[in-house]
């Protein structure tokens with residue numbers, strides 16, 4: 012069994028992209044019996060513009076969403092990053108071995124810097140170092156994430172090597188674990204599904220709300236009329252079928268699409284029905300959980316305590332490896 016760590020920003024409701032790309036994998040690894048740490052990374056969220064008035068609400072809703080989607084706080088440590096101060100402490104120490112050049116080559120940094128031009132803050136630049144600290148504090152070995160995090164994980168491994176050669180301290184090198192769908196595109200069929208791009212389907216939308224979005228969602232560009240042969244392998248709607256629709260029905264849809272026998276409209280209708288089936292129980296659990304905010308707070312508080320006990324041990328070892336003075340006999 013491995014140590015598993017992953018994190019998600021509390022930057023809005025969970026959407027289908029988070030769910031099929033990462034969170035369903037979080038639940039699977041937990042079900043397989045790995046030792047899992049799942050963290051709501053609010054310090055990371057601070058690097059983008061946000062409204063402090065609703066941050067707390069977003070954290071609580073994200074916790075409810077994760078639990079509704081299958082994360083059981085009895086079998087995984089579910090907690091909030093800012094409740095464990097060791098995250099920022101270790102991040103600082105890791106920064107001292109992280110090359111500026113590597114950080115400036117991170118595509119996520121470059122994209123965000125372009126998108127939030129007036130606010131290119133140091134936190135945005137150092138974001139991947141904090142992410143490495145998240146993982147390494149718990150000696151995470153497996154990191155279930157979407158494909159977009161590949162480069163950040165490579166950097167985390169580079170930091171592990173640099174830290175070893177500088178201080179002789181050995182963290183395990185974390186490996187990414189991609190879900191069945193590595194990268195789900197948004198409704199525009201172009202960029203990855205992402206809250207900030209406004210191209211998502213959230214986990215809590217009704218069938219009608221989803222239909223409004225699916226109706227106009229991008230499919231196979233080569234297909235204009237229903238009778239045109241389609242190409243399921245390049246169609247984002249079909250990619251969604253691969254998660255939500257059982258294999259037999261999916262094969263039938265793919266065959267009919269290739270022969271021009273079924274149109275995008277019907278294909279989307281059938282996807283939406285399967286989504287409703289899959290998501291309804293999640294939506295019910297989510298609504299139930301939100302009735303008891305104080306229970307969610309208790310769960311996160313407990314998770315924070317469990318996480319912190321582990322984090323403090325690691326930081327103690329790292330401080331000693333780095334030769335920092337110990338005046339408290341820690």
Ligand code: TRP
Pocket residue numbers: 016017018019020052055141142143145146154155156160163
């Ligand atoms: N950067 C990740 C994302 O945007 C979130 C994250 C923060 C994370 N810390 C992490 C993911 C540690 C995995 C491990 O999706």
